[in-house]
Ligand code: OSB
């Protein structure tokens with residue numbers, strides 16, 4: 001995969017509705033759109049995931065910029081890459097900073113698939129032509145709002161609703177949700193808002209018939225989640241705690257979870273995400289694809305990954321209109337009956353909407369490799 005040039009645009013997009021979690025409320029998404037060109041007319045796209053503040057992981061938009069400009073892009077300039085799997089190897093001397101790594105690795109994967117003339121999904125080994133998706137619902141101002149928004153998403157066909165919870169906004173709200181929607185596939189995500197002190201409180205989740213509880217405890221914890229999983233029936237799903245295949249192996253050995261949320265960005269790219277997928281397939285661990293409120297390019301990468309067979313549960317990759325008045329890709333991602341059709345076109349399959357990209361760009365840099 002010859003890479004001649006990398007263009008790095010910083011975009012800022014306003015979310016259609018604010019997204020509230022146990023840590024606070026997001027109103028905008030700022031990120032880098034990376035374009036890797038081969039000088040032969042092919043361009044691969046990647047999108048960075050980290051937010052402006054480090055509440056989800058330690059990375060931010062600014063740390064991403066630093067890593068890309070000062071380390072990761074120079075590494076790509078100094079080395080030949082014949083297959084995108086080599087990128088994560090080349091990045092190994094740089095510790096962590098998985099989201100920065102994933103952003104440019106994603107552009108190399110897309111470029112690779114486009115040069116071969118095959119869909120990114122196919123390059124990864126994915127076979128599904130449609131993927132099942134759910135939606136992640138931020139903490140709403142009131143229970144009434146929660147029920148209304150849920151009703152709307154269920155009517156739109158989303159196959160699973162994820163509700164963000166935090167201490168003081170959990171069991172009671174979920175009880176009312178369950179009473180209003182007795183059969184709906186629902187789960188909860190705490191983004192690490194509890195500790196083992198809350199174990200008796202968390203045991204009440206078992207009466208609510210939830211698909212799973214996502215990341216209730218420490219963001220880097222493996223051990224406490226195992227203690228929790230031993231005393232609750234509700235499957236534990238790990239998100240923040242899983243940053244690599246090594247973490248998955250430790251979680252499996254410890255019994256820390258039954259389900260894994262795979263986010264391309266959190267694990268450092270598509271190559272590591274696929275390794276985790278393959279391991280979970282061999283071990284019979286169910287996985288689904290998580291999200292970072294991505295714009296269209298990141299969304300397209302999530303769709304491609306989700307075509308792999310062990311993505312047995314609906315993920316968080318909702319349609320463009322759930323996040324944006326206007327997305328940066330053409331066509332936008334559309335969800336029909338809770339499914340997204342995978343485009344049969346080279347690479348990520350979607351074109352950039354250059355007009356929209358221009359509108360949201362606040363900074364641009366070009367790196368000649
Ligand atoms: O914990 O999965 C999470 C959004 C931002 C940060 C963390 C999370 C989320 C979501 C929404 O749950 C995912 C999405 O819709 O892209």
Ligand code: MG
Pocket residue numbers: 189191214215239240261290
């Ligand atoms: Mg989560």
